[in-house]
Amino acid sequence: MRILGLELRRSAALGAALITVVIGVGALYVATGRWSVGWMALAMTIREYLLLLWPLALAAGAWQGRREHRAKVGELFTTTARPRAQRMLPVLGAMALTLAIAYLLVTGAGIAWIITTAQHLPLLNFAVVTGVGALSLVAAAWLGLGVGRMLPALVTAPALGVAGVLLVFFSAVRLDDWLAAALTPVHGSSPFHAYQTIDNRVSGSLAISMAALAVTGLLLFVAGGWRGRTAALVPLVLGLTTAIAVVPRDEDVLNWPIDPVARELVCTEDTPTVCVSRVHGNLLEALTPLAREGLTILSKLPDAPTAVHEDTNAYVSGDVRPVGDDVVTIEIRTDERGGLAHPAAVVPMLVKRLGVGYDGTCQNGDEVVERAAAYWLMGREPQSDVGIVPGMIFEDPQINAEAVRLWQGLRELPDDEALARVTAVRDALLACADVTGLLPGSAR
Template sequence: MTPDIGRPGSEAPRTGASRIPAPGTGTPEIRTPDIRTPEIRTPDIRTPEIRTLDIRTPEIEAPEIGTPGMRAPGSGTPEIRIPEIGTPEIEAPEIRTAEIRTAGIRAPGSGTPRTRPARPLTASTATAAAGSARPGDPGALVPPTVPPSRRRTRGVLGTELRRGVGPWAAGAAVVVCWVTMYGKSPQWMGRWAETTDLLRVAALLLCGPLAVAVGCWQGGRERRRATGDLLASLPRAPLRRTLLAVAPAALWPPAGYLLAAAGCALATWPYAAGGPFLSLVAADAVALAALGVLGFVAGRLIPWRPAAPLLAAVTYVGLGVPTYADSPARWLDPALDHLYVWDRPVWWFGPASMVWTAGLAGAALLAYAARRRISALPPLAAACAAAVLLTGAGNGLWRPDPAAARLVCDDGAPRVCVTAVDRKLLPSVSAALAGLNAQLRGVPGAPVRWVDGPRAPGPGREQLAVAPGVVVREVGKPVLLGPREAQLPDPFGLSEHGEISDPALYANWAVGYLFSQDCSGTDFDTPAARRATAVNDAVNQWLAPRPDSAGVPLYEGEVHLRRLRAMDREESRAYLARYLAADLCRAEEVPVP
């Protein structure tokens, strides 16, 4: 029987209490176990950066530990010791945030939060915070997003531009332009004016019908798919739906043309002097976009599948016929070119052309799709104003360019001078005329300078763009500068990649220009005229042999040619002086070698 602890019928003493009986009472001594109170550490919580965040310190209560019962020594029951119980350390998680408005932290035992001043949220801080926050953090912010309606519009526009006939139309425009330009490369590669003119013809006269056909086919898409009623039931405005649908026809053909124009510009740049007419290139792109929009409206209104090719044919005729007219109204045709390299357009020609074509297309689109048809009047009024401006100026849209007609000369004898638009061809021209100049040098009556200058005027022009000292003899005729200066053939006609492709032929042409005279009214059927013609052929072949005439007899002139080749230097110079002084239109004055 185990004796009770304490007085009979009493319970075990509570933790921390001890009863020690008096000596001699026979009650065993009871030792009170040393129970340590667990230490509770307050977690260190960093101030989170949040708008309004109330973080409370968790309240941790120490477990109530009772003193287990013990048996007295000597009773056969071992002594039980109470183990030491420690309290685990609790660490608060680190919370990152991107913005501080009012951060409150309640300290243990207090209800007053601590606050910090707010920092403004910027795009950079929001993006950095969104990237640095870990998923699931309460302070992680979502980066700024685009409104849902704008996201949907961009998504629909991207889908419209990626699919359908739009990309194929751009590729077709590039192929058409490049094939056309490649086949006529000798006609434009070397002069910016020629490049711009031929690009305009290829873009508008060939790619214009293509843009109209693509727009018409795009406009009839909803009718072919029977989705018109479904689209009409959507909450999106009709004009907005129409703008999204017309985007491929209005954007892809101009994009293809601009890509082709960039390629042609890169091909021309090493060989041409000056720069392209960028305003006209932009006006051509806007005209292509306008044709696409007009074709789209026509496709919405004409419920007929063959409408697209028929409209393309009508567009080709409508753009080509005004180029043969001679009235101020022809300048409303965006496909009209200007074949005169010594002119440049007035600064407002390109912008006025853009307003004219874009105004017509915008008025047609608004009249079809806008809720208020009256909104089509402003673009229509702008187009009419631009049309009045273009037709009123007429041929004055192109003005003489003295910088283009400026002469650039070498230091040879005779000197060779070309205009500034062909100045990169000057070394090649001088080399082609080197042999001819060696025979003419020092001969009495021989020219002292070869000059290339403005020739035939542009459409409707009555005067030529001339540099100081240039005298125009007659419209459409070569320009001569004084009695000792001779006209050069157009070097651009025989140039290829910045050089004269056939120097011998060019020198032969120069001799023909040197001895050419207006002999209208002369009877060439007389024996004297036939003899003078034979002498002229022999002199031309002697000074600059034509390369394709090798082995071809000159019949009557063959005898004169052998005599000329048999002369020594002094005899040939004396004969050439007499020949230059003679009136070649009077057969009896032509000297026979």
């Protein structure tokens, strides 16, 4: 322990850990909205940031690996009776300990941000994803130690850092999905939907390859000659072969898999019913009054929806599930603190298509007609979607101008007739029929 303490003070281990924490926490807090939804989003985002942290650990290990050459004590140490491996273990331990703790500190900084809002905690899955991320960081450092000792040039560390970035990036985007999942720690970590996870079988195959990489780095670091260095490749080959053999081949498992428990709906006990996914359970209280306001507006229509559900479809993976006509769905977004983002958009988004969901198969919609009808129900003049619909940054001004004109035409009609026209628009949307010409003044 005394020797380990000396290594912690005198080696590059603490410096590498400090850089890891600073860059990791900084990257997290620059874009908190990417992972504020919950625990798995946090774990995957940190894994994604290994695109930066993994090459840094590789370079730090290489810098530390050339210490004996830099101090010109290599020949002196070879004359001692102490075995080479015994001399190297404190360095290996210091790098592994500090970088693993650094990874956990980055994770802890993220947990501190979401601890009061995140509710759904898949403990085993979260621990596995986090543990494999820490293991991959240790593997990078140990591989760097081995390469740095074998090639103790000043340029080795920066060259390995650059090579690490290229290796991780191109492995993730160029290799087949199943191969990338077994070899690179960032595969499948980019969050595309709130219910996303990383399958434990994928994490298991990656853990095998990272452990093999770590053992190879260790053997390279303690090897005394070319035979030892050649033998160091054996665990790497065996580990990568095993990882490739056991990694799943199913695209639904490899890319953006869904945690079914996170997607389960939790609902209000009273009616009108409002439901959100379990991962968004903390938003139910804030969403409920807004959702019920939207249902009250839609209740002017005959056979109007009587419940609001979060849209839990995972469109990126093609997992789309239909809902009944009595349910209107809404996409839920979280803000940087894990709360309900864009609350002012909830009611307009619920009424936008008169409570009719959009499944991508019906192409007979008309934005102008739908907007005029929706705003007539809301009792206010139509507005551009820019500034209301999240993510909308541009819209042809003519769309809203035409919607205002049709809305004014509805207002000139008796209420019963105007309601009948709006109802006809909704019926057409439900039947995937053409809505053009259903409002007074619209083109036929």
